[in-house]
Amino acid sequence: MPETDTAAPLPQPLLDLASRYGVVPDFWDFDGGKRSVSESTLVAVLAALGVDASTPERAAVALENAEDDPWRRTLPPVTVVRQGATAEVPVHVLDGQDVVVRVELEDGGDGVDLPQADVYVPPRTVDGRRLGRATFTVPDHLPLGWHTLVAETPDSTARATLVVVPVRLELGRGLDERRAWGFMAQLYSVRSSRSWGVGDLGDLAELSWLAGRRCRTDFLLINPLHAAEPGSRMTPSPYLPVTRRFVNPIYLRVEDIPETAYLPVAERSLVEWQAEVARPLSEDEGPIDRDAAWAAKKVALEVVHAAPRSAAREAAFADYRELEGPGLLDFATWCAIAEHYEGEPWPAEAHDRGSALVQRLKVELADRITFYCWLQWVADEQLAAAQRAATEGGMRLGIMHDLAVGVHPEGADAWAMRDVLAQGVSVGAPPDMYNQQGQDWSQPPWRPDALARAAYKPYRDMLRTILRHAGAIRIDHVLGLFRLWWIPSGASARDGAYVRYDHEALIGILCLEAQRAGAVVIGEDLGVFEPWVRTYLTERGILGTSVLWFEYEGKTLMAPEKYRRLALATVTTHDLPPTAGYLAGEHVDLRDRLGLLTEPVENVRAAARRERQQMVDVLASRGLVGGDPSERELVEAMHRLVLASPSVLVGVSLADAVGERRAQNQPGTDQEYPNWKVPLADSAQRLVLIDDLFENPRLRSLVAAVNAALDEAR
Incomplete structure (x- = not known):
């Protein structure tokens, strides 16, 4: 017990x-x-x-x-209501004062006057004023969208945000009629002969088109593309970005920027020289060197940025800057300041974006701020091209983007959003069976109270930017929209506490923005969670995540037929070694070498062998493998096992497809393991480039097995 x-x-x-x-x-x-x-x-x-x-x-x-x-405000800062439902809005005015309330619709249509409900609340004296509360009812016929509540008294007018969200996010994309499968890839690791040492958005477009056309895939799930530091040292983890809203320009394909084609000879030579330095990095079998790749690419991008743009292109850039608004300007300003002070401590004033120093730097660094805005514009264009290539290749969903849990504590979002991010704590996870010391992800969490005061607009703006060119989005640790494990600074990961969020608002806004973008939403709902959460997500149309290795009933592997229908089902995840490595027990060996085990290695290794044998027994009992199966046969059989589930989405790791054995990430480590730096290689550790990827025998065999299993199920 x-x-x-x-x-x-x-x-x-x-x-x-x-x-x-x-x-x-x-x-x-x-x-x-x-x-x-x-x-x-x-x-x-x-x-x-x-x-x-x-x-x-x-x-x-x-x-x-x-x-x-709450009595100090005439209106609550934000009210979120499901479409077709009513909501009561408390309105605070001087006791006995008349007030009328209406809704101004987002589309500028006729406003709606709200009726006052017969709700009596005793007056209250606050800050020396006797205040009354009137309650108004939001009707059930308002359209979806971001509307404005307006409360008028004889001497004042107050405004607040009213968000009407979908009851449920419907699947769409034909998923009700036919299931979909796709690859899961760490984009930086999937390189081509044209890459500059890191897989890029040109590679993404080619990979997506080829996967759709040659493998009959419907989506490609990639790691978060969030921006990292702009200087000479870049944090490798895509899950520790400086912002979640904007893109890491290391993923840009320089040659695909239209102005590159019109460079004069001298400037073109400068770009080619950088390419000659960076392209050989894609043939390097060692850890991916982002810093070297970015150093070369940044010089080339500066050359292209300096080239003249046509009137139409200049207008499109201006439109993009207006679309992204103050958020883009804040991000670009932070990048310019970080570049300006690289290698030295920031002055205290520089941490305050409203300070006189920051205002002066905005003027002095105006050209660099424009450069960092421009990088996001061309990245936006290349993301659009990648999604277009995916759908033209036959994918129904196309690119499935990944949203990290949080941001770097010293990054752009932490600088620009100090009013909505908590200080003095970080996000993590309590101990679990795979991370027995707990985890501290070093990321500042949203403050739920401050986010509500901001009417959730920072959250909305982030979602809109990411969803603009997405067919689907995976929310890493979706449980963080319900509660997060806050760890006080200086405390161990064990010594935290859960803080609850207004999940009804956060999930509702997510559904609204995804519906407007036509995107499917998948929540990574693994780990310790409250049982009702999964039911709630299903009711809202948010898909869950089922990983074969983690799906148990007691001590027995759960039959895949019992998996949830609304789920992305996979054999593995990026926080485990690829399946071949896991079958070989390499996750135990690695954690032992790194000192991450809290019990004797012999016990952990024996448990891993039992886990593997149980998996083999299940596969054999279903006739998916014979006696003494090979590694390839086991990997393919495990994917056919997952395909026996009713889950509408099935993901196949690209690392599994080529026989890779090395983990991309080992939780609980930083410098001890080359996290997020492992290039895609086959079972013999030979690099696999996109140029040869779809001729890889193991990939072709696994793809054939997956498609055959899907065809049999229809």
């Missing part, structure tokens, strides 16, 4: 305050035991929410202030 923690009771004012701000004082761990959060952790997490709970007296004052705070 799992142990239940019996820590001393926490002070009631602290518990009441934690409840008010969505901080959870206990949790169920992966062993099924109930654990209490320490008092010091609760105090630190509340401090990150701007709440002083350092003493019982201060906690009591903070609680009273929290109860008064």
